Amino acid sequence: MCIRDSIETASREEIEQWQNEGLVSVVKRVYENVPYYRDLMDKAGVTPDDIKSTADLPKLPFITKDDLRDAYPYGLLAVPLKDCIRIHSTSGTTGRRVVDFYTKKDIDMWYDGCARAIVAAGGADEDVCHIAYGYGLFTGGFGLNGGSQKVGCLTLPMSSGNTDRQLQFMTDFGSTILCCTPSYASYLAESIEERGLKDQVKLKAGIFGAEAWSEEMRHDIESKLGIKAYDIYGLTEIEGCLLYTSDAADDLLCGELGGRRTIKKKKKYYIECRLLVNNS
Numbered sequence: 001m002c003i004r005d006s007i008e009t010a011s012r013e014e015i016e017q018w019q020n021e022g023l024v025s026v027v028k029r030v031y032e033n034v035p036y037y038r039d040l041m042d043k044a045g046v047t048p049d050d051i052k053s054t055a056d057l058p059k060l061p062f063i064t065k066d067d068l069r070d071a072y073p074y075g076l077l078a079v080p081l082k083d084c085i086r087i088h089s090t091s092g093t094t095g096r097r098v099v100d101f102y103t104k105k106d107i108d109m110w111y112d113g114c115a116r117a118i119v120a121a122g123g124a125d126e127d128v129c130h131i132a133y134g135y136g137l138f139t140g141g142f143g144l145n146g147g148s149q150k151v152g153c154l155t156l157p158m159s160s161g162n163t164d165r166q167l168q169f170m171t172d173f174g175s176t177i178l179c180c181t182p183s184y185a186s187y188l189a190e191s192i193e194e195r196g197l198k199d200q201v202k203l204k205a206g207i208f209g210a211e212a213w214s215e216e217m218r219h220d221i222e223s224k225l226g227i228k229a230y231d232i233y234g235l236t237e238i239e240g241c242l243l244y245t246s247d248a249a250d251d252l253l254c255g256e257l258g259g260r261r262t263i264k265k266k267k268k269y270y271i272e273c274r275l276l277v278n279n280s
Contacts, residue, residue: 008116016054019054020052020053020054023051023053023054023056023057024048024051024052024053027048027051027060028048029078030078031047031048033077033078033079034075034076034077034078036067036071036075036076037061037063037076040061040063040067041060041061043061044059044060044061046059046060046061063076065095065098068098068237069095069096069098072096072097072098072099073099077101079101079103083103084101084102084103085102085103085104085107086101086102086107087099087100087101087102087137088100088102088137088138088139088142088236088240089137089236090236090237091138098236098237100236100237100238100239102239106239107146109239110139110143110146110239110240110241111143111146111147111149111150112147112150113143113147113239113240113241113242114143114144114146114147114148114150114240114241115146115147115148115150115151116147116244117144117147117207117230117232117241117244118144118147118148118151118153118177118207119151120230120244120245120246120247121177121205121207121228121230121244121245121246121247122204122205122228122247123148123151123153123177123205124151124152124153125151125152125153127151127153127154127176127177128153128154128156128173128174128175128176128177128202129144129148129151129153129154129155129156129175129176129177129179130156130158130166130169130170130175130177130178130179130203131144131145131148131155131156131157131158131159131179131180132158132159132160132166132178132179132180132184132188133159133160133179133180133181133210134159134160135157135159138210138236139234139236139239139240139241140179140209140210140240141157141159141160142240143234143240143241144179144207144241145157147241148177148179153177154173156169156173156175160180160181160184163187163188163191166188167188167191167192167195167197170188170201170203171197171200171201174202175201175202175203176202176203176204176205177203177204177205177206177207178203178205178206178207178225178227179206179207179208180206180208181208181209181210181211182208182209182211182213182217182218182221182229183211183213185206185208185221185225185229186217186220186221186224188225189220189221189224189225190224192224192225193224198226201225201226203225203226203227204227204228205227205228205229205230206221206225206227206228206229206230207230207232207244208221208229208230208231208232209231209232209233209234213231228247230244230245230246231243231244231245232244232245
């Protein structure tokens with residue numbers, strides 16, 4: 001199953017052409033509409049005309065966490081506020097919150113990425129997707145909720161906590177895909193064992209993220225719940241879902257425009273990946 005069939009089956013040459021065109025377009029738009037970033041480009045001696053393809057990415061100045069905080073709340077907006085329909089933000093535990101604004105196109109692209117993560121985990125329209133990530137300013141719940149609906153799953157918007165209700169709905173509605181943090185998945189697995197509910201649980205897969213977890217923890221969750229556990233990685237600053245695992249690869253896959261690229265589990269590759277795909 002493909003979410004966007006025409007691009008997920010595209011050739012590498014087509015993908016690279018789209019990415020080059022998208023990069024040129026977004027750099028021009030940002031330079032013209034975001035004074036904060038235009039100043040950074042001017043200081044680096046770079047103009048939009050210098051950017052022809054992704055090979056020119058090293059010429060562009062990086063945005064740091066401090067930049068995102070300093071530009072709070074509206075300093076990095078590249079579109080009129082009337083075009084923005086929602087915000088999400090970080091927790092702010094290490095400083096001022098970082099806020100991300102979403103247009104309708106951004107939301108659609110974000111949900112596409114989450115839908116592709118669900119499909120990569122074996123999800124389809126006959127599944128019941130149990131979303132136990134938190135909803136609100138955190139991106140997890142909304143992202144997987146939108147992705148689940150794009151796939152056509154029956155979506156249970158459970159949010160986090162209230163374990164009694166989680167288990168009631170999981171057994172009553174026959175949840176087949178569980179989306180939550182790995183620590184909560186581990187707690188649910190223990191609760192299911194303690195209450196003798198394992199025979200009533202129909203889960204086949206879990207999509208777990210928003211915190212670090214080990215291979216040992218993965219295997220423990222898989223053993224206790226009788227599922228295949230998949231990883232998902234994202235950041236508020238980059239519109240939520242970015243990388244995910246699938247049946248075809250244990251390494252993280254980048255849901256890039258026009259296909260999937262394998263990204264090794266090393267932090268430096270995350271930066272390269274997002275620069276290649278962000279043309280919204």
